[in-house]
Amino acid sequence: MSELKQALHERRFVCVLEVIPQQSPARWSALEKVVQRGHLSGWPLLPAFADRVGAHSDLSPLDGAGELGHPASSLLHFSGKDRERADLLRQMASMKARGLTQLLLLSGDSLPGHHPGQAPVRYLESVPALQIAREYCPDWLLGAALNPFKYREEEAGAQYLKAQTKLLAGADFLTLQLGFDATKHIEAQAWMRAQVRTKPMLACVMRLTARRAAVLQDVPGIIITESMRELLAREEQLSPAYASARSMERLALQIVGLQLMGYAGIHLSGVHTLDELLSLEQAISEQRNSISSLSDWRERWQASWQLSGLPPVGFVPEAAVRETGQPDVAASRRERLRYTLLSSVHRLFFSRRGWLGRAFAWGVTRPLWKAGSAATVLHAVERVVKRPLFGCDTCGRCRLQDTLYVCPETCPKGLANGPCGGTHLNRCEFGDRECVHSVKYRIAKSANQLPVLAHTLIPCVEAAHRYRSSWPEWFEPEAPTSER
Known part of the structure; x- marks a missing residue:
């Protein structure tokens, strides 16, 4: 020892x-x-x-x-x-x-x-x-x-x-x-x-x-x-x-x-x-x-x-x-509405039980999309859909469900499990934005999801997985998932 x-x-x-x-x-x-x-x-x-x-x-x-x-x-x-x-x-x-x-x-x-x-x-x-x-x-x-x-x-x-x-x-x-x-x-x-x-x-x-x-x-x-x-x-x-x-x-x-x-x-x-x-x-x-x-x-x-x-x-x-003595923070009306809407859409399209989710899964897991130009097209479609909504950088292994639909790719360091130590009064270390994990905290608190953040271990994204669609892998039977 x-x-x-x-x-x-x-x-x-x-x-x-x-x-x-x-x-x-x-x-x-x-x-x-x-x-x-x-x-x-x-x-x-x-x-x-x-x-x-x-x-x-x-x-x-x-x-x-x-x-x-x-x-x-x-x-x-x-x-x-x-x-x-x-x-x-x-x-x-x-x-x-x-x-x-x-x-x-x-x-x-x-x-x-x-x-x-x-x-x-x-x-x-x-x-x-x-x-x-x-x-x-x-x-x-x-x-x-x-x-x-x-x-x-x-x-x-x-x-x-x-x-x-x-x-x-x-x-x-x-x-x-x-x-x-x-x-x-x-x-x-x-x-x-x-x-x-x-x-x-x-x-x-x-x-x-x-x-x-x-x-x-x-x-x-x-x-x-x-x-x-x-x-x-x-x-x-x-x-x-x-x-x-x-x-x-x-x-x-x-x-x-x-x-x-x-x-x-x-x-x-x-x-x-x-x-x-x-x-x-x-x-x-x-x-x-x-x-x-x-x-x-x-x-x-x-x-x-x-x-x-x-x-x-x-x-x-x-x-x-x-600011001492101010009331406890809570997510804004817009933040709450956005979380509710996106979680509902996620349940519709990415549930393996609902008919819409099964239909979407069948479509994106066809062998056609696995390689070549078709894979490039699917990646481009996902990026076009998700980038305006989340700031998505198509990391190839989407973690939005575990981050309350606040994309970790919008963190300049790409941190998914929580903030670095460099924040100052909620501002990102780089000074150009609010820390995305402060936003995530407010949403989790308002949605009674704070225990999820404390007990979810989100794996790293390997370099070889980046810049491709995450949709096919999501529906794979043994796709890597966060550990809870």
Whole structure:
């Protein structure tokens, strides 16, 4: 059993150190000393290698682990952006050859240069990726992500619904997005405790400085409010040494608080040298010795974000604060009418029991349509019918019934099981539309279909299936269907 797997099984707090595998000999030399130390404040310290978060010239997670001698404790990330099943299986085969058995599966932030109006880029979603990985290596330690730092009902609800599907798909643990709102950390723990089978959760943490805050405010899914930036900038103006000490104090304090909340560990970013690690260890010791309860911690946490002459820091986006107290969301009349109409049409034409469905099935499953120009014509007909209604891109395996007739192909990443972590107040990470999964959530809530979203695992669309009609396959006796 791997060290991380054993620590999670024994409920021992653990520190996972995220490494961005850059091509820098000096960086690797410094990191080697950190990893060789092997612990932080008595907790196991284990390396994790990020995937596709930096420049194109960065190393792969596997090559990054190789720079440190492929330690068996390594947790490798796999980002699904612009990836297919074959890419995941290749990485897993290479990992298996090197004795590495721990994988964190992520859909990933937007691919640099990906513009939705141009050629589509499809992402191997974390839910089917978990299913693929679990089938290929049943005994591996598999993780997935959860972003609880959402402040509209639709995007928050959709995040937790998708997290449920990740657990169903085989996730052994969840890692939270980087965030600083303790209320949301507590909310995520309460959600997990309400699950039938609870799983350990890690929380991402980072030492936040004014410079990092300026960078992170543009990272999808990370909330850095104006009041947070103002406080960090004022501390830097007072004294760089003072700002450095305060940022280290807050990092140590957050880690202590997360342990009190019941988190299984932390996913630590931004620590690159042994001196930084030792400074953090000293700060943790000071905080841990002076805090006796979670309520004590909350007072200390709030005080750490206060500075004379500045208003109290808020962790909630201002636009979300203004909407506090508004009634629960519901689908609009148009959304409800559209769902009712389309579900009725679906039952008529795609039921295998009704006479109209049987007639349609007989027509589209004739051998005539299987290949050649006839197959091209059928594909064109389906596209002409469905694109104006749904934004359909004829993926070849229609999933509309499982997505409440909100086509997943209208998501710039092609995600079907739920949103990525990059939404902001219901807006898509790309900023050009409302997240389709927020729309889907509203419809599901109004139609009493939320449990369907929580318990339906929608498979990925293989590249070879795309751009052909999905109608013949729908009526095949053993056609692949969503797992419920």
